[in-house]
Amino acid sequence: xxxxxxxxxxxxxxxxxxxxxxxxxxxxxxxxxxxxxxxxxxxxxxxxxxxxxxxxxxxxxx
Numbered sequence: 395x396x397x398x399x400x401x402x403x404x405x406x407x408x409x410x411x412x413x414x415x416x417x418x419x420x421x422x423x424x425x426x427x428x429x430x431x432x433x434x435x436x437x438x439x440x441x442x443x444x445x446x447x448x449x450x451x452x453x454x455x456x
Contacts, residue, residue: 397427408437408448416451423452 396404404422408415415435422428435453437444448456 396422396431397425401431404431404433405436406433406453408435408439408444416447419448419451419453 395401406415406418410418415437419433419435422431422433432454433452435448435456437448437456445456
């Protein structure tokens, strides 16, 4: 969908049905068409460790 709709921003829940948000972020960041799209992580798990892992994975914010 990110490629098809040429998104300018993605808000991503980290608890996805088929993979976690970190895995999805990895896929997006390694594709030419989706690499430049900023992705913001959204999660109820607001622990500092999760925040750090999200930012290390490439999310613009957590």
